[in-house]
Amino acid sequence: MTEAASNRGGSPAAKLLCLRAAEAAWNLSASHCNTDCKTYHKIRPLLRCLGLTAEPADQAAFFNSSMTEALHLGARDILVCGTSDTAMPELILAIADAASVPVRLHIVDVCQTPGELARRCIQPEPSSLRTETSDILCRAHADQFDVIVTHSLLGQFSPETRPALFAKWHQLLRPDGRVITVNRIKTFGEVRSYDNATAEALAHEVVKKYKDGKLNTNIAPEELHGAVMDYCENRASFAVSSTKQIMDLCTGAGLEILTLDAQKGKSRSAGLRGPALPDGATYCHLVARKPKNLQGH
Numbered sequence: 001m002t003e004a005a006s007n008r009g010g011s012p013a014a015k016l017l018c019l020r021a022a023e024a025a026w027n028l029s030a031s032h033c034n035t036d037c038k039t040y041h042k043i044r045p046l047l048r049c050l051g052l053t054a055e056p057a058d059q060a061a062f063f064n065s066s067m068t069e070a071l072h073l074g075a076r077d078i079l080v081c082g083t084s085d086t087a088m089p090e091l092i093l094a095i096a097d098a099a100s101v102p103v104r105l106h107i108v109d110v111c112q113t114p115g116e117l118a119r120r121c122i123q124p125e126p127s128s129l130r131t132e133t134s135d136i137l138c139r140a141h142a143d144q145f146d147v148i149v150t151h152s153l154l155g156q157f158s159p160e161t162r163p164a165l166f167a168k169w170h171q172l173l174r175p176d177g178r179v180i181t182v183n184r185i186k187t188f189g190e191v192r193s194y195d196n197a198t199a200e201a202l203a204h205e206v207v208k209k210y211k212d213g214k215l216n217t218n219i220a221p222e223e224l225h226g227a228v229m230d231y232c233e234n235r236a237s238f239a240v241s242s243t244k245q246i247m248d249l250c251t252g253a254g255l256e257i258l259t260l261d262a263q264k265g266k267s268r269s270a271g272l273r274g275p276a277l278p279d280g281a282t283y284c285h286l287v288a289r290k291p292k293n294l295q296g297h
C-alpha cells in the first residue's frame, strides 16, 4: 500500500498534521473534554507523534483492503465511531482519496475534543466532514451509514454493554452496510492498566523522544512527565479476551461475519507494555455485514 494510504509517520504533511493535532489537543482538553477523558485526549496525539501509542495505521493494510472493497461496492457514508484523535479520519480519507471515491465522513465521539481536532487540523477541511458529540449508545438512528469503522473501541465498553453497542451498529447501518473494526485481544493475565514502573518508563521515554525530536510545538517539556503519569493513572480498558466473544456479539446483533481473524500487531514501543502500547499484542480484524433482508432486526 502507498504511504499516503498508510499515513504512518510518512510524509512531511502527515507529520505536520499530527503535530498540529498534538498541540491543539494539549490546549483544548481543559475546555472541551469531559472530566473523565481530559488526561487521555490531552496527550494521545502527542504519543502518536512520538510513535508511542497504537493507532489505526498499524493495521493499514487491513483497513485499506476492507475499506477499498466497500468503497468499490458503493459505500459513501462512513461513520467513524469514536476516535481519540485525527488518526482514523486521516486514514479513511487517505484510503478514499487513493481509490478516487468521494466520501461523506461522519465522526461521533462522546467527547467534543476529537471532532474539534478534525475540524481544526484536517486541511483542507473536507466539506463533507460532519462531527457530532454523543454517546453512541444513546444516538438516534435517523440517518444511516454504509460503513461504521472503529479501532480499539470495544475496550471502552464493559462486556455487559457491548451487545447494546453491536445492536446500535446494526440500527445505524443500511442493509448490506459493514462494520470494519480492529480490536486488541487480551488473553488472561495481560494488563489492562499501567503499573507505576511502566508509567514512569513511558513518561521517561516520552520526555526523551520529545526533546530529542526537537518538536516544534508550544507544549512545555517540563509539563510532559506529569501529563503522561496522569494519562497512565486514569487509563484502563475492558479486555476482549477472544475472537469468539466478537463472533457472539455479531451473531447476537444479527450481523453476518465476512472476515474475522487475529494477528500479531507491530512491535514499536521500546519494549514497554500496557494499554494502547502495541508491543507484541494480538489484534483481531473484523468485517461484518448487516444482511440485506433483515432490516427490522
Ligand SMILES: C[S@@+](CC[C@H](N)C(=O)[O-])C[C@H]1O[C@@H](n2cnc3c(N)ncnc32)[C@H](O)[C@@H]1O
Binding pocket: 037, 054, 055, 056, 081, 082, 083, 084, 085, 087, 088, 108, 109, 110, 111, 114, 134, 135, 136, 137, 150, 151, 152, 153, 156
Ligand atoms: C476509538 S477508542 C480507542 C482509540 C483508537 N485507537 C482510535 O482510533 O482513536 C477511543 C475513543 O472512543 C470514545 N468513546 C468512548 N466511549 C464512547 C461512546 N460511548 N460513544 C462515543 N464515543 C466513545 C472516546 O471518547 C475516545 O475518543
